Amino acid sequence: MGELNTFPVSYKVEGRRIVIVGGGEEALNKTRLAIKTTAEVVIVSRQIEADFSDQPVTVVARPFTESDLEGAALVFVADHGPDGDAAKLAARARGIPLNVVDVPHECDFYTPAIIDRAPLSIAIASEGDAPVLARLIRARIEAMLSPNLGALARLAGSMRHRVAERLQGARARRYYEEIVTSPEIEVALVRGQGTAAAEAALDRHADAGETGGVVWLIGAGPGSEDLLTLRAQRLLQEADVVVHDALVPAAVVEMGRRDAERISVGKRKGHHSFTQAEINALIVRLGLEGKRVARLKGGDPMVFGRAGEEIDALRRNGIPFHIVPGVTAALAAAADTATPVTLRNVSTGFVLATAHGANSGELRHWAAIASAGLTLALYMGKSVAAETASRLIGEGASPAIPVGLVVQAGRKDRLLYRGTLGDLAAGGVDLADGPAIIFVGESIAHGDWSEAIALARSEFRVA
Template identity: 65%
Template sequence: MARLNTFPLSFKVRGQRIVIIGGGEEALNKVRLVTKTSAHVLVIARHVEADFSGFAVDIVERGFMPADLDGVALVFVAEEGADAERAKAEARARNIPLNVVDVPAECDFYTPSIVDRAPLTVAISSEGDAPVLARLVRARIEAMLPPGFGKMASLAGGLRKQVEKLIQTGPARRRFYEALVTSPQVEAAVAASPIAGRYQAEVLLEQHQAQSASAGIVWLIGAGPGSEDLLTLRAQRLLQEADVIVHDQLVPDAVVQMGRRDAEQISVGKAKGHHSFSQAQINTLIVRLAREGKKVARLKSGDPMVFGRAGEEIAALRKAGLAYAIVPGVSAAMAAAADTATPVTLRKVSSGFIMATAHGADDSDLTHWAALAQAGLTLALYMGKSIASDVAGRLVANGASPSTPVGIVVNAGRADKSTYAGTLGALAAGQVAFSDGPAIILVGEAVAAGDWAQAADFATQQFKVA
């Protein structure tokens, strides 16, 4: 994982001075930025060429003097020449943070692209490497946050003393503030007037106090097949609200880290052959956490309702009388179909789609699957990589045609995915040396309509001895 070379923070400048050396367009650009703050801004230049008339700044038309940096919080140098060099040397001698425009190597700090919803600000920095990219990201965030969004931050700040007095614990306060800033009623009221917003917020505060402080909840969240950009918006929001994240081993760390920084993270590490927690222990864990009044994100690979043992966890929560909710995710079979452009249902070819687990399948299952494949349905078999050849052979033995198309995707939905294609007969001929990772086996005539051009062919694979 790449590490930051800068530490993002917000620098206090209220009641302090910011000095900008230079009188051209680069200096004007910095003035546009820093005059969004309450600092006193001073521009010093021998020749003022840009139009600063629309900004609350003091302009001194002369060369730089060391006394200009008395009591200064930040220095920007936006020109070249002797005055610029003297200003840089004086700032460094006084340990005043210095920004030299367009010279990243000489900067103590960088000026980010800023989304201004005062008092809420969002700063986007590329450490000076890609300012254009930072501006593009800023534009996207600007579109997400309505212009009046900062009023919600002001409202929350104005309620702080009242909330601290009425709500005694940190987690309970956090839950109230989460409810406050996501409330459509409060947002509409504060847009109308500060008084209306305050009233609606206090109504919400009364409702929050009336609720049981010990009532926890468990969210069973589908993390998708692994790529963090396939996580749903709802899943992202709830991960930010969760007090505890209980996650499976197959969930990538990048997804787990989407939760709050102070959220407890518990790996229950279920993988083939390595079960650090039994299902009964997981059930007991999430029930205990919810009874403690915590918001629990039970994070599962794929979709929690597809081979995710969610039914057992839901039964335990129901028995304990605890609240829960399901957040769907992209199942691995759907990711495999997307990776290979395989239409699992296809007019006049496949009228249906079946998901099943190959691990532990008996002869009656295989007979049924063979009949379904013969009838034109597409099969998506989970947890069958190590027994793929055996399953293929048994399907053929139970009536499936050896020429039935088969496609296998390992690590579906991820950058390191690998694909294999062929027929049931070719797969049954031996054990394929698959790459590491979970696999989805797609079987059926519709598989032939997918894009398997880059897939390894079963017929050319080096087979392991079964």
């Protein structure tokens, strides 16, 4: 995720002026934007070419003077002649934010594409690089939003003092969440009964008292934020605390509420900032405090995520919990390589296992699975990949069985490796850093591994 060169803000212009220097179509376009505010909009130009007659603005048909900027909050320059140059110098001398139309490098601020649901506004900006894209995104968002959002925002604002007297902290936030999302309250608002419905909801929240905590065990997927489920996104916005693992990307953590507490309990191989027992104790404590906790885990919480231990701790302490599935790394790796891990007449099953610490009995079982045609997906086995492959061969698996490895599955920087079980056992290739999935089975030859690095000179057949 890149860094912004601008800081998004809502700039207060109430009781002040917005001065637009220029009299052509560019000035008229900025005027249509400026009149959406309560500011006095003033057009200054020696040549008024566009039709401003239907706009609630003051038009001054003369050359620009510095006095035109008295009381100005913002200045737009849509004149590329001497008046525009004079306005730019005067605005900079007075420290007034300046926008020079279609000249991004001279702008102090950019005008975003705006969705107007006053007092609610949504701005989509591209720092002047792609205004057409910003407008297209605005159109898509507009189609999703109720026309009553502004009225709902005003209703919530009108309840502020009464809510402050009766609800605090998370309880107040939950009340406001109901006000702005409840279809029943929106219907009441349209019927002119919004205040009564909002007051009834306030009574209900106040009478309910403190609510207990809850923990959501959320799968964050393999590392690409757009693989997160819609349910996971929604719950992240509701959580008071986000407890996340090291493998959860920052972009996913950032999807939580800005004011939510964030606690990293990162565990990587050989580096444990929290033990599992400490994590269990942490989420139990937060739940007992009445917090709504998003416990973010890489992949799927129920697949090598140690969710079972956390569930046991929550159950013992009577804390409600819910599980939100995520895309596990093996499925992301299969998608990365178009590998059908189950395939008619080739692979009748798909087995997920962890190679780290596997004993002889498990290896014997895996060797039989791979030899029978099923697809094996090994997690946490990169550091012992060559050893595991050798032991599988020793337990009867054929060295010719196709093998594929995906490091950083589901991410843009993922890397692929291909070969046979014998190639992997030889250990001739240094694998890239990062979590890896090792596929073993005949179905691997039916995937797209054309971008993969060969584990050895030998090639496996691609169907």
